[in-house]
Amino acid sequence: MERERKEDSTSASWNVFLMTISVFTTLTSxxxxxxxxxxxxxxxxxxxxxxxxxxxxxxxxxxxxYLFFASDRKGNFDYYxxxxxxxxxxxxxxxK
Numbered sequence: 792m793e794r795e796r797k798e799d800s801t802s803a804s805w806n807v808f809l810m811t812i813s814v815f816t817t818l819t820s821x822x823x824x825x826x827x828x829x830x831x832x833x834x835x836x837x838x839x840x841x842x843x844x845x846x847x848x849x850x851x852x853x854x855x856x857y858l859f860f861a862s863d864r865k866g867n868f869d870y871y872x873x874x875x876x877x878x879x880x881x882x883x884x885x886x887k
Contacts, residue, residue: 819849820834821878823886828829828862831883837877839877844863844864845863846860846862847868848861858872862877
């Protein structure tokens, strides 16, 4: 039986080194800071992070190499990590 995706909370993480904000809501997204101080539209992090369940509490390591997050994709919240290069892969070309 497939569970409905929970949409009860939002969490976000600011990474000063990558100049990004990762937002975990219905779909995990990343926003990028432009040189003029404004922000881009949210870019989905795709299936490397997003699941049919809930992802929460993003936290990038201080060196910007890894992104940790919690997900209940297996029925209970567990912690996961991915290489933070996914963030730079999503970065618009004009901001690289």
